[in-house]
Amino acid sequence: MKNYDHKKIEKKWQIEWEKKKIFKAIDGSKKPKFYSLIEFPYPSGEGLHVGHPRPYTGMDIVSRKRRMEGYNVLFPIGWDAFGLPTENYAIKTGKQPKVIVKKNTDNFTRQIKSLGISFDWSREINTTDPNYYKWTQWIFLQFFKKGLAYKTKSEINWCPKDKIGLANEEVVDGKCERCGTPVEKREKEQWMLAITKYADRLDKDLDLVDFPERVKSSQRNWIGKSEGSEIEFKTNINRNIKIFTTRADTLFGVTYLVLAPDHTNIGEFLVQSKNMAEVSEYIRKVKNKSDLERVENKVKSGVELKGIKAINPANGEEIPVWVADYVLSHYGTGAVMAVPQHDIRDKEFTEKYELPIIDRPLVNAKEITEFVGGKMVTKFKLRDWVFSRQRYWGEPIPIVNCEKCGMVPVPEKSLPVKLPEVKSYKPTDNGESPLALISKWVNTKCPKCGGKAKRETDTMPNWAGSSWYYLRYADPKNKNKFADPKKLKYWTPVDWYHGGMEHVTLHLLYSRFWHKFLYDLKLVPTAEPYMKRTAHGIILGEGGVKMSKSLGNVVNPDDIVRTYGADTLRIYEMFIGPFQDSAVWNTESIIGPRRFIEKVWRIGENLEKNQKKALSCSSHSNLNVVNETNIAYRAESVSFGFLKKLLHKTIKKVSEDIESMNFNTAISSMMILANEIEKNDFQISISDFKLFLQILSPFAPHVTEEIWQNLGEKKSINLSTWPEFDPKLIIDSEIKIAVQINGKVRAEMIISADQTEEEIKSNVLANDIVLKFISGKEVKKIIYVKHRLVNIVV
RNA sequence: GCCCGAGUGGCGGAACUGGUAUACGCGCACGACUUAAAAUCGUGUCUCGCAAGGGAUGUGGGUUCGAUUCCCACCUCGGGCACCA
Numbered sequence: 001m002k003n004y005d006h007k008k009i010e011k012k013w014q015i016e017w018e019k020k021k022i023f024k025a026i027d028g029s030k031k032p033k034f035y036s037l038i039e040f041p042y043p044s045g046e047g048l049h050v051g052h053p054r055p056y057t058g059m060d061i062v063s064r065k066r067r068m069e070g071y072n073v074l075f076p077i078g079w080d081a082f083g084l085p086t087e088n089y090a091i092k093t094g095k096q097p098k099v100i101v102k103k104n105t106d107n108f109t110r111q112i113k114s115l116g117i118s119f120d121w122s123r124e125i126n127t128t129d130p131n132y133y134k135w136t137q138w139i140f141l142q143f144f145k146k147g148l149a150y151k152t153k154s155e156i157n158w159c160p161k162d163k164i165g166l167a168n169e170e171v172v173d174g175k176c177e178r179c180g181t182p183v184e185k186r187e188k189e190q191w192m193l194a195i196t197k198y199a200d201r202l203d204k205d206l207d208l209v210d211f212p213e214r215v216k217s218s219q220r221n222w223i224g225k226s227e228g229s230e231i232e233f234k235t236n237i238n239r240n241i242k243i244f245t246t247r248a249d250t251l252f253g254v255t256y257l258v259l260a261p262d263h264t265n266i267g268e269f270l271v272q273s274k275n276m277a278e279v280s281e282y283i284r285k286v287k288n289k290s291d292l293e294r295v296e297n298k299v300k301s302g303v304e305l306k307g308i309k310a311i312n313p314a315n316g317e318e319i320p321v322w323v324a325d326y327v328l329s330h331y332g333t334g335a336v337m338a339v340p341q342h343d344i345r346d347k348e349f350t351e352k353y354e355l356p357i358i359d360r361p362l363v364n365a366k367e368i369t370e371f372v373g374g375k376m377v378t379k380f381k382l383r384d385w386v387f388s389r390q391r392y393w394g395e396p397i398p399i400v401n402c403e404k405c406g407m408v409p410v411p412e413k414s415l416p417v418k419l420p421e422v423k424s425y426k427p428t429d430n431g432e433s434p435l436a437l438i439s440k441w442v443n444t445k446c447p448k449c450g451g452k453a454k455r456e457t458d459t460m461p462n463w464a465g466s467s468w469y470y471l472r473y474a475d476p477k478n479k480n481k482f483a484d485p486k487k488l489k490y491w492t493p494v495d496w497y498h499g500g501m502e503h504v505t506l507h508l509l510y511s512r513f514w515h516k517f518l519y520d521l522k523l524v525p526t527a528e529p530y531m532k533r534t535a536h537g538i539i540l541g542e543g544g545v546k547m548s549k550s551l552g553n554v555v556n557p558d559d560i561v562r563t564y565g566a567d568t569l570r571i572y573e574m575f576i577g578p579f580q581d582s583a584v585w586n587t588e589s590i591i592g593p594r595r596f597i598e599k600v601w602r603i604g605e606n607l608e609k610n611q612k613k614a615l616s617c618s619s620h621s622n623l624n625v626v627n628e629t630n631i632a633y634r635a636e637s638v639s640f641g642f643l644k645k646l647l648h649k650t651i652k653k654v655s656e657d658i659e660s661m662n663f664n665t666a667i668s669s670m671m672i673l674a675n676e677i678e679k680n681d682f683q684i685s686i687s688d689f690k691l692f693l694q695i696l697s698p699f700a701p702h703v704t705e706e707i708w709q710n711l712g713e714k715k716s717i718n719l720s721t722w723p724e725f726d727p728k729l730i731i732d733s734e735i736k737i738a739v740q741i742n743g744k745v746r747a748e749m750i751i752s753a754d755q756t757e758e759e760i761k762s763n764v765l766a767n768d769i770v771l772k773f774i775s776g777k778e779v780k781k782i783i784y785v786k787h788r789l790v791n792i793v794v
Numbered sequence: 795g796c797c798c799g800a801g802u803g804g805c806g807g808a809a810c811u812g813g814u815a816u817a818c819g820c821g822c823a824c825g826a827c828u829u830a831a832a833a834u835c836g837u838g839u840c841u842c843g844c845a846a847g848g849g850a851u852g853u854g855g856g857u858u859c860g861a862u863u864c865c866c867a868c869c870u871c872g873g874g875c876a877c878c879a
């Protein structure tokens with residue numbers, strides 16, 4: 001008798017599957033395709049964390065099931081390897097980023113392979129590979145050619161510690177998302193991507209896809225669509241003020257107007273005001289405020305532009321004009337009408353400066369807008385995407401600055417613009433990329449006129465490479481195109497994209513934006529990249545706190561795989577709680593899934609033993625004959641019929657639960673089945689047990705493959721067909737129902753499925769316990785819920 | 795402040811569309827096997843009560859024959875957004 005040796009078994013099948021290319025996605029196969037995708041990891045130096053296997057195993061279960069259902073499955077993996085941690089490590093150690101990346105991806109590869117995830121490794125990609133980022137640069141140039149990538153001098157969020165410009169999305173509470181340093185403002189020439197041009201479609205097309213509501217709402221929230229009116233107010237200085245409001249219906253209640261301190265026309269109002277010195281001092285003070293100060297201190301401040309009056313177009317009343325920093329210049333028109341009666345911000349401001357409040361009737365917003373000559377407009381909170389970083393470890397922006405020709409795109413044949421090797425990766429204090437110091441690389445010829453020119457030294461943000469990687473998987477080695485249109489047509493869109501909640505606003509929005517842009521260029525076949533998106537919660541350390549190096553509570557999956565095996569780890573991570581919620585790691589509980597696997601192993605051993613016994617007693621050597629003999633013999637046993645029924649119910653439950661990602665309840669139902677098989681003295685046929693192995697195989701692929709082949713199968717369990725339940729077997733002929741009196745359970749009864757309601761009711765009324773409870777009382781009503789319960793109301 | 799999500803044994807959690815709350819797993823206790831231990835198997839494990847029976851799904855109310863599930867108010871925790879007019 002062999003013991004369950006997870007180390008031997010897991011290694012053996014991982015090698016075997018790889019050798020036989022079981023998980024290879026076949027281009028243009030006649031089978032229906034299924035593209036399942038997980039967010040590709042950032043290969044950090046710390047290696048895999050127990051949080052990684054959860055999404056991978058979840059999608060692996062779906063992918064393995066799809067293969068067994070007859071789909072040609074694309075389930076790829078790659079590395080999102082540009083980024084700050086690697087660069088910072090390079091600065092510290094002086095090692096080349098690409099060397100660090102190689103080491104980290106090798107480690108990640110070893111770790112992921114030890115988990116038995118059915119990735120198609122032949123399609124592995126890496127965003128830092130010049131053959132990959134050539135196409136990231138190429139797509140950037142398409143944006144540039146369409147005028148959607150542009151350079152502008154703008155105030156950017158500057159992290160003084162990381163020495164890097166941040167996108168708005170990377171600033172959290174006025175601090176750098178990565179290091180927590182308060183963000184400063186700096187004026188800098190920046191590359192921008194015009195995502196706002198796609199705002200409306202990014203919002204509207206969410207209707208086309210199957211994303212969870214919480215994902216859709218956070219995207220919608222971020223895009224921030226709102227409909228309102230633009231209305232012009234005349235002033236006494238012959239210069240109108242255009243405001244944006246969603247509450248034109250309150251126009252009669254306006255008591256003053258407010259301009260943002262950095263309003264485009266602020267200068268004209270300033271010079272004509274009677275308190276110019278006071279106003280310019282206020283504006284200067286506000287400009288120096290950091291984002292953090294703005295966010296932390298929400299007490300409103302402002303100053304009146306004395307001598308300037310605006311006219312309310314609705315009633316001709318004269319109202320004052322203020323400058324206040326509670327109004328944002330970048331949203332709407334940078335000016336608002338204040339209605340303290342209906343807006344808490346205006347109310348707070350009014351109270352602070354003791355301004356009047358007037359009470360006026362509301363009117364129809366659309367009618368009043370038309371009446372005063374305004375127009376209905378749609379505005380978005382979404383702002384254009386700051387696309388430059390002053391860093392080394394990113395894709396160089398493929399632009400050459402020529403004195404004569406201006407900004408010239410690098411011709412396609414000269415792509416990729418490769419990162420040069422440098423001595424120091426340290427960013428400079430003046431806000432320039434370290435690339436700017438490499439004059440040999442910077443100084444070049446203009447591709448247009450051949451004259452002296454300089455390369456753009458900014459690099460792209462981390463989000464660039466991950467905005468289109470799912471397309472490259474369709475054709476990862478293509479040298480002439482980012483992917484062959486035929487292959488894109490076959491594989492895309494992604495059928496099911498699974499990832500973390502932390503990426504549902506930024507990454508998901510950015511990649512949808514790139515995809516839509518490529519769709520407009522007719523380079524991809526669908527308007528949306530991902531048909532279905534799901535998200536999981538994170539794994540927390542013991543005690544419900546975040547796992548971190550500083551707390552010393554990080555669990556390394558290598559240790560778990562070594563001690564308990566990959567199958568146990570997989571089942572544990574799927575069993576730990578609802579997949580979409582966060583879960584608390586508890587090493588003590590891992591033993592449960594391990595025991596379950598050992599139990600399945602024991603069942604396999606017992607059946608194998610019986611098979612051999614039968615074989616030696618029998619003159620037949622054909623296994624199938626032996627199985628049939630077993631069935632004939634066992635058919636007489638009551639347990640045998642019971643287990644067969646339970647098996648089919650379990651097949652149904654597991655099949656459904658995988659689709660809804662209720663992996664924990666799927667495992668629970670398989671545990672129940674295994675418990676019952678053992679309790680009922682293994683009264684299950686080998687062919688039925690094999691069905692059980694099949695539905696368990698996506699969860700625990702190694703041990704099930706081993707038992708499967710020990711029981712005489714020659715082909716991989718991965719190549720078998722997903723079992724279907726027999727509808728006849730999931731119906732019970734006898735059902736236990738509850739008997740309630742006034743809603744309280746008093747007894748149980750066994751009924752047969754074909755009994756009529758009348759029969760059941762009269763049986764219930766004859767029941768001893770029931771008689772005891774209803775004696776001397778009047779039966780008012782009897783409620784029967786089919787195959788559930790009878791409730792007697794007295 | 796606003797918008798989501800959640801609150802069930804010692805712990806992780808289950809419960810279909812309003813229909814037997816606490817499945818499954820961990821832990822714990824006892825028993826079997828063993829020279830012994832581990833492993834495994836069996837039994838028990840919400841709570842009060844000797845029992846009959848009563849009480850429990852964050853709190854208080856409501857609808858209903860019947861509520862973890864629906865409605866109202868409140869409390870707590872987690873996540874997102876945060877001066878967007």
